[in-house]
Amino acid sequence: MQASQAEEELYFSALRAQLCQAETLSFCEVSLEGVQPQPRDCHGNVDRYVKLNPQYHAMRGWLVRDEYTVIAHSVIYDPQRRILCDITPLDFIPDITNPPRPQGKWHTMRFVQHRGTEKQFSVLRTRYPEYSYIRAEDFSTVT
Numbered sequence: 001m002q003a004s005q006a007e008e009e010l011y012f013s014a015l016r017a018q019l020c021q022a023e024t025l026s027f028c029e030v031s032l033e034g035v036q037p038q039p040r041d042c043h044g045n046v047d048r049y050v051k052l053n054p055q056y057h058a059m060r061g062w063l064v065r066d067e068y069t070v071i072a073h074s075v076i077y078d079p080q081r082r083i084l085c086d087i088t089p090l091d092f093i094p095d096i097t098n099p100p101r102p103q104g105k106w107h108t109m110r111f112v113q114h115r116g117t118e119k120q121f122s123v124l125r126t127r128y129p130e131y132s133y134i135r136a137e138d139f140s141t142v143t
Contacts, residue, residue: 003123011124012131015062015070015112022064022110025075028085042088043125046074049087059084060114060121068133072125075111084111 003011030037030049037045050058057077062070075086114121 003120008124008127011116012070012128012133014115016133018112018115019064019067019070022112023084025084025086025109025111027089028076028078028087030085030087037087037089039089042086043072043074045088046076049076055079059111060118060125062112062114062131063109064112065109065130069130070112071109071130072121072128073111086111 032045032048033052037049046058050056057079059075059077061073061075063073064070073086074088075084077083078085114124
């Protein structure tokens with residue numbers, strides 16, 4: 001059964017309250033049976049990697065673009081190092097044989113973990129690949 005609009009609004013309201021707890025991600029360069037993860041396929045990249053490496057865990061959640069916008073995203077949890085790893089490269093790296101990879105922080109956006117089921121996240125990310133909170137100043141009052 002799909003969530004109602006009211007349930008989704010409650011979910012995103014609760015998520016917004018957690019934005020201050022967002023975590024910094026590290027970029028982890030990995031290979032998926034000799035194939036590099038692809039930009040703009042974070043969910044597929046993570047699913048394939050975890051299937052090949054069951055000691056890692058898929059973490060679903062939201063990148064925090066700013067205080068008004070979150071983006072559905074998937075990363076892996078490395079239990080040995082106890083860090084969240086973003087394995088999906090950004091798509092602005094030039095398409096060359098050995099592109100330079102950043103060390104440490106991969107991007108400045110932080111990550112808030114999804115609190116719910118895998119199925120719930122799948123529905124939410126399909127409906128809201130990017131979710132923007134409405135700002136009061138976006139509306140002008142007519143008198």
